[in-house]
Amino acid sequence: MSTVQVKPSGNPRSLEEVHSSVSIPNNRFRRFFAFSGPAYLISVGYMDPGNWGTDLSAGAAYKYDLLWIVALASFMAIIMQICSAKLGVVTGKDLAQACRDFYPSWTRWPNWIACELAIAACDLAEVLGSAVALNLLFQIPMLWAVVITSFDVLLLLMLQGLGMRLIEAVILVLVATIAVCYGIEIFVLPQTKPDFLEMGKALINPGFRQEGMVVGAIGIIGATVMPHNLYLHSALVQSRKIDRDEVSIGRAIHYNKIDTILALTLAFTVNAAILILAAIVFHGRDSITLKTGAVVEFNADSDWIQIAHLTLAPLVGTATASFLFAIALLASGQSSTITGTMAGQVVMEGFIHWKLKPWIRRLITRLLAIIPAIIIIGMRGNNGITDLLILSQVVLAMQLPFAMFPLLHFTCSRQRMGNFVNGPALRILGWLSFALITIFALYGLPESFSKAVEVVLGKSEG
Numbered sequence: 360m361s362t363v364q365v366k367p368s369g370n371p372r373s374l375e376e377v378h379s380s381v382s383i384p385n386n387r388f389r390r391f392f393a394f395s396g397p398a399y400l401i402s403v404g405y406m407d408p409g410n411w412g413t414d415l416s417a418g419a420a421y422k423y424d425l426l427w428i429v430a431l432a433s434f435m436a437i438i439m440q441i442c443s444a445k446l447g448v449v450t451g452k453d454l455a456q457a458c459r460d461f462y463p464s465w466t467r468w469p470n471w472i473a474c475e476l477a478i479a480a481c482d483l484a485e486v487l488g489s490a491v492a493l494n495l496l497f498q499i500p501m502l503w504a505v506v507i508t509s510f511d512v513l514l515l516l517m518l519q520g521l522g523m524r525l526i527e528a529v530i531l532v533l534v535a536t537i538a539v540c541y542g543i544e545i546f547v548l549p550q551t552k553p554d555f556l557e558m559g560k561a562l563i564n565p566g567f568r569q570e571g572m573v574v575g576a577i578g579i580i581g582a583t584v585m586p587h588n589l590y591l592h593s594a595l596v597q598s599r600k601i602d603r604d605e606v607s608i609g610r611a612i613h614y615n616k617i618d619t620i621l622a623l624t625l626a627f628t629v630n631a632a633i634l635i636l637a638a639i640v641f642h643g644r645d646s647i648t649l650k651t652g653a654v655v656e657f658n659a660d661s662d663w664i665q666i667a668h669l670t671l672a673p674l675v676g677t678a679t680a681s682f683l684f685a686i687a688l689l690a691s692g693q694s695s696t697i698t699g700t701m702a703g704q705v706v707m708e709g710f711i712h713w714k715l716k717p718w719i720r721r722l723i724t725r726l727l728a729i730i731p732a733i734i735i736i737g738m739r740g741n742n743g744i745t746d747l748l749i750l751s752q753v754v755l756a757m758q759l760p761f762a763m764f765p766l767l768h769f770t771c772s773r774q775r776m777g778n779f780v781n782g783p784a785l786r787i788l789g790w791l792s793f794a795l796i797t798i799f800a801l802y803g804l805p806e807s808f809s810k811a812v813e814v815v816l817g818k819s820e821g
Contacts, residue, residue, distance in 0.1 A: 394614035398622035408488020418637030423561035433627035447593035455709025492689035541632035581756030
């Protein structure tokens with residue numbers, strides 16, 4: 360059998376400031392931890408404010424009926440991220456570089472523009488999530504909170520100066536904290552324990568039984584299998600300094616696969632927990648009576664992201680829940696901001712060979728996200744935050760097939776991957792995922808367009 364010929368890429372290195380910056384020890388236990396990290400950075404994107412918005416809306420509106428979509432999207436995300444890590448380890452190129460080098464030159468600009476739109480859509484979710492957090496913490500009006508998020512470039516510069524391993528550790532602690540809070544509510548507190556039998560039935564009985572579920576499903580898929588993460592993961596795995604012989608490459612693929620499965624399984628449990636708690640706290644109700652006696656009213660058109668902190672109220676009380684949720688949401692948005700900026704660097708350098716300083720790159724991306732947010736909030740006030748979040752995730756889902764196809768094309772090619780080409784199981788699961796997501800996107804396009812018009816112009820009073 361032929362072996363892959365790994366040659367130094369003629370492209371600029373992906374994320375050059377962290378390329379090959381993490382050494383791999385010989386001890387097996389320490390080696391496992393040395394490879395752990397890239398997938399946890401990626402997993403942040405699976406728990407960003409966009410995910411929170413889609414999961415909260417799905418649980419509140421349809422109870423457990425879209426839980427199967429969360430599970431399916433998470434499984435497809437694991438398959439695609441394994442392929443992404445393989446591509447980066449074996450070829451020494453990220454997905455953007457591979458597209459530039461292996462496809463006709465005329466494809467570079469359209470691919471790059473599509474990626475930038477996806478990154479801007481994702482950053483819109485971070486803007487809105489961070490703005491809601493600032494509003495909860497300091498009662499800053501939403502419009503001004505959105506404007507303030509443009510200054511998070513200072514946080515980004517500070518964190519990038521601390522090094523890759525510290526960033527990975529901080530993000531892992533934040534993710535674990537969120538997971539523990541929701542885990543306690545679901546498995547310990549009697550008032551928020553779900554009906555596990557009903558959840559099981561929802562998981563094994565998929566379908567779209569109500570109007571609006573298709574757009575909700577597409578939003579969940581877009582929030583979960585995010586296209587720019589496929590580009591980013593193939594670059595992040597190159598932060599590990601590995602030898603270029605077949606044994607070392609095979610070992611790196613193995614450890615990155617474990618890293619991916621563990622990290623994205625954690626992300627799935629968090630997303631499922633958010634949907635489940637939204638179903639328990641909000642579904643079928645028109646109000647909640649707090650321990651203080653205050654009554655919070657809501658309906659199908661409520662902005663769930665702004666009252667989502669009530670899902671934590673049974674655990675810690677309303678005031679603390681508001682504070683903890685705001686901190687978690689702010690951390691989620693800022694963590695995703697870091698990975699989104701890295702993804703922007705990867706696609707810009709990979710497709711176009713343009714290299715910008717991270718703070719300039721961050722400013723451009725954030726401005727592209729802030730402008731539509733300011734316009735919509737200015738027109739509709741605070742009532743459209745969740746709608747805008749879901750719309751941003753639908754945009755991501757529409758762009759997904761354009762990232763998935765080249766990734767599968769390259770990793771299923773013996774010419775590109777040699778002995779590390781995708782095996783039959785990964786090949787079948789990968790192309791099935793591509794087909795399902797593409798069908799979802801096409802099927803839901805008319806309803807998604809209608810939803811977009813509603814978000815921009817406001818819901819009709821019919």
